[in-house]
Amino acid sequence: MAMCLLLKAFHRLTALSAVRRTRLCHPPACVLSRAMVALPSVLFPKRSDLSLPNSSWGSEMMRLYEHYNGQCEVETQGGQKQRGLWRRLPSYNRSLKYATGGAYLSKIIQSKARFFTRHIRDPGAGFEYVLFSNKEEKKCVCIFQAGHLLEGFPGHVHGGAIATMIDTVTGVHASLIAVPVMTANLNINYRRYKKNIL
Amino acid sequence: MAMCLLLKAFHRLTALSAVRRTRLCHPPACVLSRAMVALPSVLFPKRSDLSLPNSSWGSEMMRLYEHYNGQCEVETQGGQKQRGLWRRLPSYNRSLKYATGGAYLSKIIQSKARFFTRHIRDPGAGFEYVLFSNKEEKKCVCIFQAGHLLEGFPGHVHGGAIATMIDTVTGVHASLIAVPVMTANLNINYRRYKKNIL
Numbered sequence: 001m002a003m004c005l006l007l008k009a010f011h012r013l014t015a016l017s018a019v020r021r022t023r024l025c026h027p028p029a030c031v032l033s034r035a036m037v038a039l040p041s042v043l044f045p046k047r048s049d050l051s052l053p054n055s056s057w058g059s060e061m062m063r064l065y066e067h068y069n070g071q072c073e074v075e076t077q078g079g080q081k082q083r084g085l086w087r088r089l090p091s092y093n094r095s096l097k098y099a100t101g102g103a104y105l106s107k108i109i110q111s112k113a114r115f116f117t118r119h120i121r122d123p124g125a126g127f128e129y130v131l132f133s134n135k136e137e138k139k140c141v142c143i144f145q146a147g148h149l150l151e152g153f154p155g156h157v158h159g160g161a162i163a164t165m166i167d168t169v170t171g172v173h174a175s176l177i178a179v180p181v182m183t184a185n186l187n188i189n190y191r192r193y194k195k196n197i198l
Numbered sequence: 199m200a201m202c203l204l205l206k207a208f209h210r211l212t213a214l215s216a217v218r219r220t221r222l223c224h225p226p227a228c229v230l231s232r233a234m235v236a237l238p239s240v241l242f243p244k245r246s247d248l249s250l251p252n253s254s255w256g257s258e259m260m261r262l263y264e265h266y267n268g269q270c271e272v273e274t275q276g277g278q279k280q281r282g283l284w285r286r287l288p289s290y291n292r293s294l295k296y297a298t299g300g301a302y303l304s305k306i307i308q309s310k311a312r313f314f315t316r317h318i319r320d321p322g323a324g325f326e327y328v329l330f331s332n333k334e335e336k337k338c339v340c341i342f343q344a345g346h347l348l349e350g351f352p353g354h355v356h357g358g359a360i361a362t363m364i365d366t367v368t369g370v371h372a373s374l375i376a377v378p379v380m381t382a383n384l385n386i387n388y389r390r391y392k393k394n395i396l
Contacts, residue, residue, distance in 0.1 A: 168358065187384070
């Protein structure tokens with residue numbers, strides 16, 4: 001099953017400076033230095049774009065992916081290709097900003113930190129998703145397939161995993177069309193699963 | 199940093215029969231049988247209670263744990279111990295209900311499924327938490343410490359990870375004092391982190 005979230009910027013967001021989220025936990029003994037020093041490059045191996053299809057993607061996920069991916073590049077009358085209205089957003093399991101940021105965390109924690117939706121390595125086990133953005137129309141689409149490590153009630157995806165995807169998509173979308181933001185309010189009404197959403 | 203959530207049953211919940219959440223993804227080829235057959239016992243190794251302290255718990259987490267754990271058993275005037283108002287809730291990385299349930303999923307997926315908040319094995323890397331329940335006063339407390347795999351914005355816990363904990367706690371709490379439920383609406387206002395909450 002793949003779920004497709006089509007979002008316009010509808011939820012209340014706040015600029016980054018206005019709200020600080022709970023900081024990541026770390027043993028107090030590690031908080032020795034707040035100096036911003038670039039980490040050694042060995043801590044940043046070549047990153048894989050995790051929003052590309054892999055063998056775990058189901059047929060519905062692939063169908064939706066190809067639908068939107070096909071709109072990222074369009075063919076002109078002369079047979080040449082040019083950029084379309086949509087753009088696939090690459091996705092990684094950590095932020096490069098740690099190289100010069102993360103002042104509140106020790107370097108050990110910084111080097112270990114992974115983006116919540118991308119820390120599961122086994123393809124298909126966790127969050128499989130890809131985001132497409134259409135800046136002109138201020139639209140964003142997320143195609144999402146949930147794996148067996150996201151279980152809540154037996155046989156169902158955990159409500160928190162769904163909330164995580166919605167928070168991720170709306171945050172990325174708002175940051176793309178405006179400024180970097182953090183969510184101030186998240187209000188979700190869960191609904192039954194409906195097939196054939198496209 | 200540990201976060202303590204004290205909750206009364208305040209959010210809108212719905213009985214399990216009223217709302218079905220999106221089902222876990224699985225390759226269509228696996229959906230061959232819907233018969234409810236008990237899985238072999240080898241798929242259910244001895245379960246560890248993951249709500250007990252481990253070496254990753256910080257001092258604040260331990261302080262809160264001991265505060266509530268001390269109220270699970272009280273000493274009478276005669277020096278004897280008796281059950282207090284609070285109870286620590288054990289927590290596992292999967293539901294035993296799969297042995298006779300999970301009709302929508304193949305047996306392979308069932309055997310792999312893990313509870314979302316408990317699938318991370320490395321102590322301190324993901325969700326470290328414990329729930330205490332007080333049925334008489336209809337209160338529930340969650341003591342939560344976030345690890346380095348729950349990152350959202352660099353150096354901050356992902357909003358979805360916080361939503362996951364709130365959904366987990368309210369769901370468990372409502373199920374304990376009423377009937378098994380699934381969340382119909384989740385409405386969260388994120389706030390700044392405040393120290394010394396107890």
